[in-house]
Amino acid sequence: MAEHLIRKLENYVSLGADEKAALRRLAERAVTTLDARQDLYLEGDQPERMHLVLEGYACRYKLLEDGRRQIVGLFLPGDLCDARMFILRRMDHSVGALTPLRVAQIDQHVFLDVADTSPRLTRALWWNALVEESISREWLTSLGQRSAYERIAHLLCEFFLRSRAVALVNGYSCQMPLTQLQLADSTGLTAVHVNRTLKALDADGLFTINDRVLHVHDLDRLMNAAMFNINYLHLSQEGGPLDTNDP
């Protein structure tokens, strides 16, 4: 099901029935499942196919020689992995499943054909790629400037809002597949400190995580605590998505 992807793209522009159909056909390609902890790519691989996440969660990560690990991006349902990575001969990072994962494997040329279905769809897929880059920049800002408390608040705030953008929230709750160790690898902290910081965030009434479910208790205060500026997610273009009849 490409519904999550469609939902996400429609934050940017309303899609026509033909465009949605093209995306749905994409999602029917070579559907595979992976267990948690399995890798979709490893650093050094020659990427040949790209993937659309249908169900479950995954991450990009890099390893240093001595085993230190940094998670450099998260994939939610509806996210596309490495749409154009095949231009680089070798992967410079790995992609791993965080939970059991269902993905569609898509050949590059099939994707490019679909991307060319309509100018509007082309643009929407571009928008999607550019938002991913914007998120990287925001993560850089978090790692460089935010305190542990702000950093974790920021990550979870982003996660909640990205989940909401693909209709995966239930009021103020959503899945949160990251263990404290993975949270630590995402934020450049240690698991011990993540544990203590999560407790502080809970004590302050901002959110709790239980059994891989995030409950946001006060989104406004959470955003404030994280110095969260929603613009970088480029969700609603002022006045909402473009109309279907737009050029």
Added chain:
Amino acid sequence: MAEHLIRKLENYVSLGADEKAALRRLAERAVTTLDARQDLYLEGDQPERMHLVLEGYACRYKLLEDGRRQIVGLFLPGDLCDARMFILRRMDHSVGALTPLRVAQIDQHVFLDVADTSPRLTRALWWNALVEESISREWLTSLGQRSAYERIAHLLCEFFLRSRAVALVNGYSCQMPLTQLQLADSTGLTAVHVNRTLKALDADGLFTINDRVLHVHDLDRLMNAAMFNINYLHLSQEGGPLDTNDP
């Protein structure tokens, strides 16, 4: 002069005379100069033109409400700023000159026309964009996992190698326009600590910086100290650039 850009792209693929000519024409568009500290874009701007850096150095940066600043990317001569940013209605970060700067301002459609001059050039410009993303991921890894010492070693190593890729080195020296404060904003450290760490790196015989010039004393040891894995720069495709007669 588009020579730096051409040089850089030829790390990936050899370009034909017509392709080079197209790039050179790009670089003649609306050439402007800026002083150090002037901004090319501010967060919130609607990007309309993209830029090619002809001479001088610039950076992308983000500010938090309370004034903390993170530099999230560097531009050297030959770098393209925000080739496709116009798809996003608003800039989510700012771009500022680090030194006096000469740039060519390029309209989006002009750029896209040139990019379509040949499949090889299209691919080369894609390669360029993907390398920039790869660098972001490596910076994330630095900020999250590397110590102050490793982080600064890594940044300068990268800077040296990127300079070399556009023929801006002289043996083991190159310009290094960042002040210690800017180095601090790039690495998520304080200027005080950058100062002390630079001294340590000098004392260890890795490199020195004097009057905005970097002298690398021992590149191998510098790369080791930084845990520098050159693959992420995607410089030489195995066996060197593709041949001009390739598809």
Added chain:
DNA sequence: CGGTCATTTGAAATCGTTCAAAAGGAGTGG
């Protein structure tokens, strides 16, 4: 000459790490 910016140094404070250990849950094989 005064002002701004960059560099440098010292001393104290702190945030986050490291080390160590315990406890709970989930899955596996006997």
Added chain:
DNA sequence: CCACTCCTTTTGAACGATTTCAAATGACCG
């Protein structure tokens, strides 16, 4: 069903990398 292992969460105490605060110096510029 128990024993076992692995993973995750949790807590305490000590340590240390980096920050903060403060101040001095030098270079450049109008």
